[in-house]
Amino acid sequence: MKHFITYCYLILSIFLCSCHSTTKQFKALNEEPMIAPYSRYIKKQVLKTEANGELESIETYQYTKSGNILSSHAKYANSNNLETGFEFDYKHKKFNHYNHLYRINITGGDFILDNNNYDFIKLSGVNDGTIFENDFKYNQINTFKDGKIILSVTEVGKLKTETKMHWQDFQLIKLERQIFKNDKLKIYTQFNYSYNLKKQIIKLEMYSILPDKKIVSSETTFGEYNNYGDWTKAITFRKNQGSQGTGTVITTREIEYW
Numbered sequence: 538m539k540h541f542i543t544y545c546y547l548i549l550s551i552f553l554c555s556c557h558s559t560t561k562q563f564k565a566l567n568e569e570p571m572i573a574p575y576s577r578y579i580k581k582q583v584l585k586t587e588a589n590g591e592l593e594s595i596e597t598y599q600y601t602k603s604g605n606i607l608s609s610h611a612k613y614a615n616s617n618n619l620e621t622g623f624e625f626d627y628k629h630k631k632f633n634h635y636n637h638l639y640r641i642n643i644t645g646g647d648f649i650l651d652n653n654n655y656d657f658i659k660l661s662g663v664n665d666g667t668i669f670e671n672d673f674k675y676n677q678i679n680t681f682k683d684g685k686i687i688l689s690v691t692e693v694g695k696l697k698t699e700t701k702m703h704w705q706d707f708q709l710i711k712l713e714r715q716i717f718k719n720d721k722l723k724i725y726t727q728f729n730y731s732y733n734l735k736k737q738i739i740k741l742e743m744y745s746i747l748p749d750k751k752i753v754s755s756e757t758t759f760g761e762y763n764n765y766g767d768w769t770k771a772i773t774f775r776k777n778q779g780s781q782g783t784g785t786v787i788t789t790r791e792i793e794y795w
Contacts, residue, residue: 567656567686568604570709570730570738571759575766578604581793588786594619601627602795605655632660639693640669656681695719708732723748737766753777757788767792 572582584596596611610622617637624633625648634643646662660677673694680688685707691698695718703711712728724745731740737759744754755775759768773786 570732571741571771572598573738574604575737575762577765578602578795579767579792580795583791584788585791586786586788589784593786600795627654632662634660634662634675635668636693639673639675639696640664640671641673641675641693642668643675646675651681656686708736735766737762738768751777755786763792765792765794 572584579598579600580602581597581599583598584594585592586594592614594611594613596609598609599607601607605627606623606625608622608624611620613619619638621636621638622634626632630648630650632643632646632648634641634646636642641662641664643662644665644667646660648657648661649659650656651658657677657679658681659679660675662675664671664673664675666672671694675691675693677689677691679686685702685704687702687704689698689700689702691700697717697720699715699717701713702709703713708730710730712730714724714726714728715722716724716726724747726743726745729742730738731742733739739759741757741759742754743756744752746752753776755773757771757773759771761770762768767790769790769792771788771790773788775784775786
């Protein structure tokens with residue numbers, strides 16, 4: 538069960554970074570606030586997380602000059618069960634996706650963009666059988682209102698993930714995720730975002746309710762903003778997270794701009 542709760546936190550960045558849209562603000566609408574650019578498009582960014590002085594995870598994201606996601610990869614140092622990655626080919630509208638938790642490796646999946654070729658409306662594919670021996674189908678459908686993503690539903694095998702987004706103007710302030718297995722709710726997770734007057738993310742609060750009603754949570758504060766207004770260091774305090782323990786986690790963010 539610890540892999541499910543860690544996955545809820547880890548997959549959030551990958552989940553929303555696949556979307557891009559222009560707004561009156563530079564900050565890309567529908568992009569997860571934790572990795573969104575503040576004033577200049579990002580070419581590549583790497584997030585490294587350390588717990589108790591040891592490397593825990595590395596997340597890497599690469600983008601086009603206009604801010605669309607090209608690839609993402611997340612890997613935990615001590616667990617292959619959480620590794621996941623995406624690659625997108627916008628010319629042929631194809632994607633590759635590896636997800637150990639879902640037990641899928643998709644090559645040549647299809648995606649549909651909106652009329653502006655910004656946001657992903659649908660992604661679909663089938664496990665290719667080269668790594669995991671199953672015929673699981675992968676389907677993700679995103680729903681938008683007033684240009685903002687408000688619901689995303691992903692189905693793979695017996696698992697179904699429903700994610701609801703709540704907005705205040707152009708800022709994502711709350712995200713709710715429910716993970717079902719065989720149509721039974723297994724985990725509920727909520728993310729709450731806070732911003733300063735400059736509209737920079739300053740805090741992320743997360744809590745999850747597990748099947749045994751146990752509640753685990755974390756609080757992340759962001760700081761050390763660079764010349765372009767992007768944070769470069771985050772400190773997370775975890776509570777009641779089992780083998781991950783209770784304590785402080787440091788995340789550093791290395792950014793290369795276009």
